[in-house]
Amino acid sequence: AQSVSQHNHHVILSEAASLELGCNYSYGGTVNLFWYVQYPGQHLQLLLKYFSGDPLVKGIKGFEAEFIKSKFSFNLRKPSVQWSDTAEYFCAVTLDSNYQLIWGAGTKLIIKP
Amino acid sequence: KAGVTQTPRYLIKTRGQQVTLSCSPISGHRSVSWYQQTPGQGLQFLFEYFSETQRNKGNFPGRFSGRQFSNSRSEMNVSTLELGDSALYLCASSPGQGTIWGYTFGSGTRLTVV
Numbered sequence: 618a619q620s621v622s623q624h625n626h627h628v629i630l631s632e633a634a635s636l637e638l639g640c641n642y643s644y645g646g647t648v649n650l651f652w653y654v655q656y657p658g659q660h661l662q663l664l665l666k667y668f669s670g671d672p673l674v675k676g677i678k679g680f681e682a683e684f685i686k687s688k689f690s691f692n693l694r695k696p697s698v699q700w701s702d703t704a705e706y707f708c709a710v711t712l713d714s715n716y717q718l719i720w721g722a723g724t725k726l727i728i729k730p
Numbered sequence: 731k732a733g734v735t736q737t738p739r740y741l742i743k744t745r746g747q748q749v750t751l752s753c754s755p756i757s758g759h760r761s762v763s764w765y766q767q768t769p770g771q772g773l774q775f776l777f778e779y780f781s782e783t784q785r786n787k788g789n790f791p792g793r794f795s796g797r798q799f800s801n802s803r804s805e806m807n808v809s810t811l812e813l814g815d816s817a818l819y820l821c822a823s824s825p826g827q828g829t830i831w832g833y834t835f836g837s838g839t840r841l842t843v844v
Contacts, residue, residue, distance in 0.1 A: 659837070660836060660837040715786065716785070716827060717763070719775070720772055723772060
């Protein structure tokens with residue numbers, strides 16, 4: 618069955634550190650890729666998405682992600698994190714023309730001030 | 731413009747009862763999807779509605795059903811509640827069917843079954 622893996626369930630960083638959260642999916646066909654963020658007590662918000670074109674996608678709040686098709690990966694990056702980036706981050710994909718989002722388990726990110 | 735509105739925010743029900751959750755999408759959005767979020771299973775797709783028709787369904791038992799009205803508002807119903815149905819139920823809306831527009835999520839309804 619198709620799946621999405623987020624290898625790190627918890628990440629703790631200090632402010633100004635660089636961030637990379639891994640996301641891998643298992644599907645050989647066409648995918649659309651998403652990163653969502655859930656701040657404490659808030660609803661899921663879209664950080665960025667990839668449908669086609671430039672595999673390096675820039676999103677809100679200084680986040681970016683790179684789609685590497687050969688590695689089935691869509692890792693999220695930020696060069697310098699802030700305390701306000703403390704949240705849970707979810708990677709999700711849709712497959713071909715099926716519109717349901719398949720989610721990773723999420724990564725809880727804690728930024729120490 | 732107003733976001734996706736889900737009501738109620740919190741709900742406590744007893745095993746065996748049924749429950750109806752409501753979702754009002756962003757004005758002009760015609761697609762509504764429902765997801766279940768639990769600590770153990772994470773986020774799982776329930777179903778998607780577009781133009782009052784269910785277009786896609788996840789792997790949930792028939793006790794989970796839904797519908798969409800002509801104004802795009804959607805309801806989700808769970809009958810014969812089980813303890814394992816305790817979860818955060820999220821609704822997401824999109825302008826059209828498909829993912830190219832992305833989805834906007836509501837804050838969810840937290841259902842506790844006792």
